[in-house]
Amino acid sequence: MTVMEQRGAYRPTPPPAWRPRTNPAPLLPDARPYRVLGTEAAADVDPALLRRLYAELVRGRRYNTQATALTKQGRLAVYPSSTGQEACEVAAALVLKERDWLFPSYRDTLAAVARGLDPVQALTLLRGDWHTGYDPHEHRIAPLCTPLATQLPHAVGLAHAARLKGDDVVALALVGDGGTSEGDFHEALNFAAVWQSPVVFLVQNNGFAISVPLAKQTAAPSLAHKAVGYGMPGRLVDGNDAAAVHQVLGEAVAHARAGGGPTLVEAVTYRIDAHTNADDATRYRGADEVETWRAHDPIALLEHELTERGLLDEDGVRAARDAAETMAADLRERMNQDPVLDPMDLFAHVYAEPTPQLREQEALLRAELAAEQEGAHR
Template identity: 75%
Template sequence: MTVVTAAAEPRPTIADHTTLLPGDEPVRILGTDQASTIDSGLVRGLYRQLVLGRRFNRQVTALTKQGRLAVYPSTTGQEACQVGAAAVLGPQDWLFPTYRDTLSVVLRGVDPVETLTLLRGDWHTGYDSRVHRVAPLCTPLATHCPHAVGLAHAARLRGDDVVTLALVGDGATSEGDFHEALNFAAVYQSPTVFFVQNNRYAISVPLSKQTAAPSLAHKGIGYGIPGVLVDGNDVLAVHTVLTEAMERARAGGGPTLVEALTYRIDAHTNADDATRYRTDDEVAFWQERDPVTLLERHLRETGMLDSDTERRARDAAEEMAADLRTRLGVDATPDPMDLFRHVYAEQTPQLREQQTRLAAELAAESELAGGGQ
């Protein structure tokens, strides 16, 4: 029998593809022998960031309840993922966060108040994306994934050493843009790492109603992308797995899909009531696996957590929290005329006319306010 083949194209054989599948168990390092092999300076640094991260989530949640922010989607319980994501980026790399990933943006070095600009209810994204190499917080689910692919592809075309890291949640893996991004990344072999924080819920919808796949990391193989499953509350495992994925991308090995198993301890946002769709027992189960506690336990067991290290970590976190209280306590004063300034590089005559109308309304308002005195 003659086997007819299409024009010969170099592709891996089907047998090779089994290496694209995630392991049966998520990668774990804490509680294993491997934990002691990791550089103690790195571990202490990750600990300080976890403590800072937890304090950030607590403080911003409190400020939101006091009305200082319009909304806050918290990452309490997911700090290991946020810390790991920020820590593996080189200065030249780009982070593509969602609205829930403010902590990773802050840990990337962006000013926290600038990071929270949109969530305060202001009209713009706050930080300068080009300066920090952090894309704007993305609200429409998974739509930033193709951006991460496009930027990495552009950088590679220019011969620049840039890896992009796209953060998404479990719900967003059902969106078409997630799949299109994986496919483009695989076809272009773009240096992009997709990091899914599977926190078990898309607002109220549990993972069981989101997918029938064995894991979200399994979604990689359909595109020819390796999928890796990691314990998302084990900061050492998250850091190790993401570092490997970033290095692979940097070396020209193409994209990786990493799924971290974690849990959203808080509700979706301050406006959500999580008791309507999950049990206290479930939350308690995950609190037992709290990422900060897990690392602290490891540090205590290995004698790495002296009182000085702990105190300095907590002091830094309190200092950040105090700064947040001070600066977010001051009302932002957005200029209404800014609504028109950046819609176009070249203003249209119609917008010029509307701008003039608003300016007149503002002038009348201020005259009225002045005249009342």
């Protein structure tokens, strides 16, 4: 048969039946960030939870101001403040059960402290003293992660392993808006959705990745919309509304625990302070913008709700502030003590089997320290 004859015999046929693998409609986030405080939904929230959230927010704000002050006194090398983002930090900690795991970024010391980590230990890494500063297994808090988004595949790996072992464990991973542009974000969400891992991703969209505004970070309708492309639900929530974040994260954690797979939650919030104490935020954003967000402050929102409903009075406010002051005084005092450090610790726990280069560097430092000691004794 000639080629032309073969072609003549061909009858174009439609493609095999196609339908979407999952219905995208239920995965789509709300059109607006979900809110509870100041809406009818607030009446359904347990007053004890609202009070607990309030006490933790007040303590968290004080922790942020105290840690920032410690950088000015040279007691802390650097501090990325989460002032303005306390509702996300606290809600993330409170929705987890003891057996669950938290995967924080460098900005999430507060989440770690709200989960019960010692406030000084939470600052060890930022003081530059030691690796991590706490035992991640003891607290079920992964190391505060400085390389952007690398905590996300770790969270998926842990959640997937837990599921394979039949352990009833959920992992909650925190990431910033800038972190969503990292390859690790894509890989983590893709694996999590394909494996239906019990993991929840909380993106704290605080408006900026250092000086880069969200508009330069993504063209997506919202960061929550990214979930649909991976085949998981996306939820959009007011990140300054502690009750709303607690509810949305709580639902996502329960969904993951019940075998429903991962959820991507975008909390819309704002970083009131500069990126860190080393950053000058006035170079890339105006004071008006900051003031607009100050008016939507997470503590003020909750305080208003509680006082309107007669759940908080002057004494209650004072008690929360006093408790925060006690925590700050203790943090100050303990951070003002010089830690006793062994520089050789730098090489411990880096690899299970140290590399030849690491051994070489270890020997060099040991020799240097020995020479220094000898000089001191001469």
